[in-house]
Amino acid sequence: xxxxxxxxxxxxxxxxxxxxxxxxxxxxxxxxxxxxxxxxxxxxxxxxxxxxxxxxxxxxxxxxxxxxxxxxxxxxxxxxxxxxxxxxxxxxxxxxxxxxxxxxxxxxxxxxxxxxxxxxxxxxxxxxxxxxxxxxxxxxxxxxxxxxxxxxxxxxxxxxxxxxxxxxxxxxxxxxxxxxxxxxxxxxxxxxxxxxxxxxxxxxxxxxxxxxxxxxxxxxxxxxxxxxxxxxxxxxxxxxxxxxxxxxxxxxxxxxxxxxxxxxxxxxxxxxxxxxxxxxxxxxxxxxxxxxxxxxxxxxxxxxxxxxxxxxxxxxxxxxxxxxxxxxxxxxxxxxxxx
Numbered sequence: 001x002x003x004x005x006x007x008x009x010x011x012x013x014x015x016x017x018x019x020x021x022x023x024x025x026x027x028x029x030x031x032x033x034x035x036x037x038x039x040x041x042x043x044x045x046x047x048x049x050x051x052x053x054x055x056x057x058x059x060x061x062x063x064x065x066x067x068x069x070x071x072x073x074x075x076x077x078x079x080x081x082x083x084x085x086x087x088x089x090x091x092x093x094x095x096x097x098x099x100x101x102x103x104x105x106x107x108x109x110x111x112x113x114x115x116x117x118x119x120x121x122x123x124x125x126x127x128x129x130x131x132x133x134x135x136x137x138x139x140x141x142x143x144x145x146x147x148x149x150x151x152x153x154x155x156x157x158x159x160x161x162x163x164x165x166x167x168x169x170x171x172x173x174x175x176x177x178x179x180x181x182x183x184x185x186x187x188x189x190x191x192x193x194x195x196x197x198x199x200x201x202x203x204x205x206x207x208x209x210x211x212x213x214x215x216x217x218x219x220x221x222x223x224x225x226x227x228x229x230x231x232x233x234x235x236x237x238x239x240x241x242x243x244x245x246x247x248x249x250x251x252x253x254x255x256x257x258x259x260x261x262x263x264x265x266x267x268x269x270x271x272x273x274x275x276x277x278x279x280x281x282x283x284x285x286x287x288x289x290x291x292x293x294x295x296x297x298x299x300x301x302x303x304x305x306x307x308x309x310x311x312x313x314x315x316x317x318x319x320x321x322x323x324x325x326x327x328x329x330x331x332x333x334x335x336x337x338x339x
Contacts, residue, residue, distance in 0.1 A: 018174075022167040024309035029103070029151030029163075031176060032110075032142055034301025036100030038135060038294045039113050043093045043120075055127040056086045056120055065124065072122035074115065081123055089116045100142070103152020110142035131295035137179055138298065145172030165309070176305040177250065181243050183299075188240025197237050202230035214290050232285075239278055245271055246306060276303050 009017070046052055053062035060066075061083050069076050078085055096113030099105055118136050121128045146168040148154050156162050191197070195204035206229040209219040222229055249271040252263035280303065283296035304312060 019169070019171055021170045023170045023173075024165040025145070025147055025149045025168045025173075026151065026163065026309040026312045027173050027305040027307060028142075028145045028147035028168070028176075029149075030304035030312075031138065031301050032100050032103065032106055032145075032147035033151065034297060035110070035113075035135070035138055035142060036097045036102075038297055038301070039093055039097035039100065039117060039139075041294055041297075042117070042135075043090055043097070047090060047094075052086060052090060053083070056123050057081050057083060067123075070123040071125055072119040074119040075123055086120070086123075089119055092116045093120070103148040103154050106148030106152070106154075107143050107146070110139050110147075114139035114143065129293050129295065131293060131298060134179075134183060134295070134298055138176070138302065141172055141175050141179065144175070145169075147172075173305045176302050177246065180299065180302050181246055184240040184243035188237055188243070191237055191240070195233075197234060202233040205229045205233040205236070209289060214292070216289060216291050219289070235278065236282055239275065239282065243275070246275055249275070250306070272306055276306060279303070 046055065054064055057063035058065070058067050058081055061081075063081070067081055070081055075081055075085060075089075093113055093116035096109040096116065099109035100113065114136055117132075117139070121132045121136070149166040149168050150163050152162075155164050155166065158164075159166070191204070193204070194200045195207060196202070206222055206226055209215050209222050209229070248262075249266050252266040252271075255263065256267050280300060283300050286292060287296045307315075
């Protein structure tokens with residue numbers, strides 16, 4: 001046995017290095033903007049439709065319920081769902097959404113928006129959706145992250161640039177990735193009915209599209225493409241239950257200097273692009289065909305966090321270059337003849 005001590009870092013050292021790692025926060029900035037938009041849409045739509053009293057206030061103030069205790073500890077602690085408190089929370093949530101969109105005081109804005117939205121959503125559990133916990137979880141991750149260091153008004157005021165390469169802790173971005181993999185995997189594992197897989201007839205998507213509570217318009221024509229709905233049912237299930245491959249793909253890129261055959265294959269084909277590309281198309285289809293609130297927007301907003309800032313900037317340069325070539329190739333506007 002050699003007396004030379006091993007130079008390979010231990011588990012604790014690798015863990016500390018992971019937490020200490022920093023990078024530009026471009027992915028987190030995209031998520032911050034998406035969450036600001038989602039929060040604004042959720043609260044503004046309820047306000048403009050005149051449903052704030054109906055959904056969140058006591059029957060004495062125009063609501064449809066006679067509350068004793070709500071599901072929100074904050075509202076109960078502050079005296080119950082009275083009009084002044086409810087409208088204050090709505091206003092705070094909207095102000096927080098604007099601050100997130102602009103990138104001003106992002107951590108405080110995320111915390112205030114989180115508590116406001118959480119209190120309203122828990123006041124009446126029948127008025128929300130299963131994606132509310134996803135929105136609030138992502139808002140909490142934005143409290144932990146420095147998502148306003150770039151792509152923000154704060155960055156413009158501090159550095160003179162909208163998208164400076166200000167390095168922040170990378171671990172909140174990793175948590176976003178873990179959050180989405182957990183969401184997709186858990187969702188897929190619950191789809192084990194006779195309409196899903198394994199062993200089902202793959203009729204789930206077709207029947208979902210026939211339910212008035214889900215579809216945006218009449219979808220009876222889907223019967224003519226029933227095999228296609230079966231294929232999409234299978235693919236969406238495989239996408240969800242296999243989403244852990246995204247973590248493998250990220251690890252493969254991070255360790256590509258000593259990659260084995262599987263990691264080399266993952267890097268060569270870039271599994272993330274294929275997986276997230278299908279996810280993007282799936283969520284766009286959901287938005288176009290089904291009324292599921294801002295669920296798909298929340299999911300898509302996280303996708304930039306699956307890529308390092310350098311990859312996002314490289315993609316932006318490619319898009320900008322191609323758009324520039326397209327504009328340059330357009331025929332010049334003919335000049336008017338001299339009079």
